[in-house]
Amino acid sequence: MKLEIKNLKFGYNSTPVLKSVNMVAEPMVTAIIGPNAVGKSTLLKCICGILKAEGSIVFNGKDLKEYRKDEVIKTISYLPQESSTSAVMTVLEATMLGKINSLGWRIKDEDLSASMDTLEKLGIEDLAMRPMNELSGGQKQMVSIAQSIIRKPKVLLMDEPTNSLDLQRQLELFDVIQTITEDNGMTTVVALHDLNLAARYAGNVVLMNGGKVVASGSPASVITEAMIRKVYGVNARVTLDGEGIPQVIPINSTRKCRIKKAITG
Amino acid sequence: MNVKSKEVYRKMTGRKYLFLLSILVAIFLTFILDIMTGPASLSAKEVISTIFFPAYSERSVQVIVWTFRLPVALMAVVTGITLGLAGANMQTILDNPLASPYTLGISAAAGFGAAMAIVFGVGVLPFAETLFVPVNAFVFSLLSCMAIYGIARFKRATSETIVLTGIAVLFLFDSLLALLEYTANPEQVQAIVFWLFGSLTKTTWTTLGITVGIVLLVIPLLAIDVWKLTALRLGDDKAKSLGVNVERMRLKGLILVSVLTSTAVAFVGTIGFIGLVAPHIARMLVGEDHRYFLPFSALSGAFILSTASVLSKVVVPGIIFPIGILTSLIGIPFFVWLLLYKKRGYW
Numbered sequence: 001m002k003l004e005i006k007n008l009k010f011g012y013n014s015t016p017v018l019k020s021v022n023m024v025a026e027p028m029v030t031a032i033i034g035p036n037a038v039g040k041s042t043l044l045k046c047i048c049g050i051l052k053a054e055g056s057i058v059f060n061g062k063d064l065k066e067y068r069k070d071e072v073i074k075t076i077s078y079l080p081q082e083s084s085t086s087a088v089m090t091v092l093e094a095t096m097l098g099k100i101n102s103l104g105w106r107i108k109d110e111d112l113s114a115s116m117d118t119l120e121k122l123g124i125e126d127l128a129m130r131p132m133n134e135l136s137g138g139q140k141q142m143v144s145i146a147q148s149i150i151r152k153p154k155v156l157l158m159d160e161p162t163n164s165l166d167l168q169r170q171l172e173l174f175d176v177i178q179t180i181t182e183d184n185g186m187t188t189v190v191a192l193h194d195l196n197l198a199a200r201y202a203g204n205v206v207l208m209n210g211g212k213v214v215a216s217g218s219p220a221s222v223i224t225e226a227m228i229r230k231v232y233g234v235n236a237r238v239t240l241d242g243e244g245i246p247q248v249i250p251i252n253s254t255r256k257c258r259i260k261k262a263i264t265g
Numbered sequence: 266m267n268v269k270s271k272e273v274y275r276k277m278t279g280r281k282y283l284f285l286l287s288i289l290v291a292i293f294l295t296f297i298l299d300i301m302t303g304p305a306s307l308s309a310k311e312v313i314s315t316i317f318f319p320a321y322s323e324r325s326v327q328v329i330v331w332t333f334r335l336p337v338a339l340m341a342v343v344t345g346i347t348l349g350l351a352g353a354n355m356q357t358i359l360d361n362p363l364a365s366p367y368t369l370g371i372s373a374a375a376g377f378g379a380a381m382a383i384v385f386g387v388g389v390l391p392f393a394e395t396l397f398v399p400v401n402a403f404v405f406s407l408l409s410c411m412a413i414y415g416i417a418r419f420k421r422a423t424s425e426t427i428v429l430t431g432i433a434v435l436f437l438f439d440s441l442l443a444l445l446e447y448t449a450n451p452e453q454v455q456a457i458v459f460w461l462f463g464s465l466t467k468t469t470w471t472t473l474g475i476t477v478g479i480v481l482l483v484i485p486l487l488a489i490d491v492w493k494l495t496a497l498r499l500g501d502d503k504a505k506s507l508g509v510n511v512e513r514m515r516l517k518g519l520i521l522v523s524v525l526t527s528t529a530v531a532f533v534g535t536i537g538f539i540g541l542v543a544p545h546i547a548r549m550l551v552g553e554d555h556r557y558f559l560p561f562s563a564l565s566g567a568f569i570l571s572t573a574s575v576l577s578k579v580v581v582p583g584i585i586f587p588i589g590i591l592t593s594l595i596g597i598p599f600f601v602w603l604l605l606y607k608k609r610g611y612w
Binding site: 045048049050069070073076077078079080086087088089090092093094097098100101103105107109112113115116117120125128129131144147 | 269271274277493495496499503507552
């Protein structure tokens with residue numbers, strides 16, 4: 001089930017952020033990469049309907065505008081960049097919130113069961129009784145994922161999910177994302193800064209710059225030394241590993257550092 | 266069916282029900298104690314038998330209980346519920362642990378509105394004269410809520426900006442109140458000052474009935490949104506992605522807070538810190554699943570005010586100490602403790 005974005009435009013007040021974005025995401029992990037402030041987060045918010053954009057977003061052949069609101073919520077799950085750190089609730093309660101539309105004063109057995117099943121699937125069932133405010137950043141992110149996948153969405157949108165996670169947690173998190181995407185046939189779109197993570201885990205990479213998609217395709221076709229120099233202004237070495245996955249080693253900035261210039265004259 | 270889920274859930278909710286039951290018992294005890302204490306001490310047995318079987322009690326005890334002490338003791342519980350609910354709702358919708366009708370100036374605004382009615386005998390809306398005080402209180406508290414809401418929306422103001430706006434509102438209405446006192450005659454000033462101290466002694470069965478009616482009206486309006494309010498605690502973007510209309514929830518919440526606060530202020534005066542402290546106690550004990558958080562905040566408020574009502578009669582024997590002063594004296598140390606020792610990141 002394809003997610004197609006056609007001619008999407010959005011601006012904050014009079015400042016355009018998305019200038020006619022076109023892209024396609026298939027049922028796999030798609031990474032959106034690009035420098036800061038190119039519109040990656042804004043694009044995800046437009047797809048899930050938090051921001052109202054011009055243009056069309058088509059999923060499974062039908063424009064999202066034709067979906068009922070509850071259908072959109074059921075179909076698309078969105079994980080914001082900053083998940084709340086202060087909510088005082090248990091992991092089980094937070095996970096259940098993912099099914100907010102079916103929750104009443106009395107919790108149905110099926111919702112309870114679905115919550116625990118989701119936690120078990122992610123291997124965090126031992127945390128069920130733990131308060132969210134006592135969890136580490138990585139654990140919180142896992143709970144956010146549980147909350148997002150409990151209603152079995154067809155599209156999963158994630159904004160910088162590895163922010164504030166150590167290297168091991170980053171890899172573990174992406175292993176989970178990749179597995180649930182494959183197992184459920186989901187269309188997962190992840191906005192990412194880390195080019196190596198994008199290269200390793202995404203089947204499709206979309207490069208954004210200046211509010212537009214400037215390249216898309218396999219990681220090896222998009223993540224190249226020339227692209228990194230042109231879009232990021234960084235000299236980098238890109239080599240392909242045994243599986244043909246690009247590995248990026250940044251070397252230096254192509255722009256002369258202003259601080260260095262000020263010191264050295 | 267995942268068997269473990271039921272077991273985990275039962276364990277989790279069992280603890281919360283235990284807390285709810287404990288606070289209900291505590292409220293019942295302070296409520297009885299509240300009726301027992303006063304110039305003429307009554308025994309618990311006398312109080313209970315007079316409440317449930319008034320015909321079998323002495324006439325004098327009947328009058329003390331039914332005419333004087335029962336409405337006051339009930340008003341303490343109901344006003345506590347009102348302020349606890351207002352505070353909990355406000356902290357959630359403004360996503361701020363320091364939000365409460367008192368700290369953000371809503372009580373001050375309601376106080377100013379009510380004082381205006383006392384001094385000039387005029388209402389801002391054309392209601393019956395007897396309703397000038399509550400209606401003025403409501404209009405001004407709503408105005409202050411809207412000012413805070415407006416600033417909060419303006420360029421995505423941060424939590425700190427909201428609190429600072431609230432403080433500005435507090436200073437503004439305190440100054441306006443001072444101006445009003447400056448222009449008023451000595452009798453009016455005395456009436457305002459006494460009324461601002463906060464007192465349950467003015468309670469009648471009618472004012473109690475109105476307060477109960479308003480609380481009963483607001484509770485279902487909050488109850489239908491318990492999950493949406495809980496989702497708000499995950500942050501605006503997450504709540505929006507779950508289908509919560511965040512802006513509408515905020516607006517509705519602030520209107521309800523205005524209704525609750527103005528009711529309390531109009532009939533009891535300015536009672537500080539309950540709206541701030543009660544939600545924090547609830548958060549620590551039952552968490553922020555609003556199915557438990559809202560009732561527990563309400564009951565914590567009831568317990569604090571009922572306890573304060575008892576203390577107001579025993580602090581200085583023979584004198585009923587103004588309850589508003591007492592709640593502030595109890596509330597301020599708790600507030601400072603909260604700021605200095607935020608245990609385990611409760612907010």
